[in-house]
Amino acid sequence: MSDTRPIGVFDSGIGxxxxxxxLTIRLPHExxxxxxxxxxxxxxxxxxQVVRDYAAQDTDVLLKHDVKMIVIACNTVSAVAxxxxxxxxxxxxxxxxxxxxxxxxxxxxKKRVGVIGTxxxxxxxxxxxxxxxxxxxxxxxxxxxxxxxxxxxxxxxEHAATGIIAKEYLFPLMQEKIDTLVLxxxxxxxxxxxxxxxxxxxxxxxxxxxxxxxxxxxVLEEHKLRNKSTLKPNIxxxxxxxxxxFTEVGERFFGQKLGRVQRAAGFTA
Numbered sequence: 001m002s003d004t005r006p007i008g009v010f011d012s013g014i015g016x017x018x019x020x021x022x023l024t025i026r027l028p029h030e031x032x033x034x035x036x037x038x039x040x041x042x043x044x045x046x047x048x049q050v051v052r053d054y055a056a057q058d059t060d061v062l063l064k065h066d067v068k069m070i071v072i073a074c075n076t077v078s079a080v081a082x083x084x085x086x087x088x089x090x091x092x093x094x095x096x097x098x099x100x101x102x103x104x105x106x107x108x109x110k111k112r113v114g115v116i117g118t119x120x121x122x123x124x125x126x127x128x129x130x131x132x133x134x135x136x137x138x139x140x141x142x143x144x145x146x147x148x149x150x151x152x153x154x155x156x157x158e159h160a161a162t163g164i165i166a167k168e169y170l171f172p173l174m175q176e177k178i179d180t181l182v183l184x185x186x187x188x189x190x191x192x193x194x195x196x197x198x199x200x201x202x203x204x205x206x207x208x209x210x211x212x213x214x215x216x217x218x219v220l221e222e223h224k225l226r227n228k229s230t231l232k233p234n235i236x237x238x239x240x241x242x243x244x245x246f247t248e249v250g251e252r253f254f255g256q257k258l259g260r261v262q263r264a265a266g267f268t269a
Contacts, residue, residue: 005068007216008034010058010062010073012040014253015073015185017253019071020034021255023213023216026214027227029231032233038245042149046076052080063088067091069219071095072085073186075097075118075186082097092223092225096211097127100182100183100211107180111139114203115184116183116188118185121184122142122143127184141176145169148165148166148169157190157191174199178203180206236259237260237262238263239267240264
């Protein structure tokens, strides 16, 4: 049997398209329905209860499109509202934190793992807690890097200023002699070159999007949900605000042209 229903993916905005890109590489024939809550981004500055409310609404948007599973591409939602989505969805749910933590634990030889993310993700200790539960011997060193998000959205992924800021943010982690670094924000994979340069390619970078795509592949197999078609997949995007900016910036995150981006029903100007 082949299940052609789409995989549902949601994020607070554009960054989750790096997860979609990882999914299309790992699962090239799966259809995907993506929702970016661009009207209410960022989630990181909101209270946990507000994020939980938003997560429930985001889930409902995807369920209207008959998705066969849901991927939470937002680190903030994965940290504080995974249970909300799981209870509401009635389909398998995968967040980005646990797959990223599992990959980091497997990768680290010295058991010294760095985690970078937005202020809210780092404050939640979600990655540190997940890593500790997997292997209590692993030490984690966390660092918020809030300026990385606007720099990426501005397209300054190779700018000299970004390199200077990266050195400031990452120097304390270098001092801790980490051997593995979790990119705990969906924007950060676009900064791999800069981050590798700072560390002189001496650390293993864990892209939580790639780790999540691998977890999704396992879930699809376990639940017999794979789309066995060899046709070109249908990637559809909905947003809660006007689509123009999302389309312009989103193509950098996705790595290719986006099709038509639509405003989700229930969201108005």
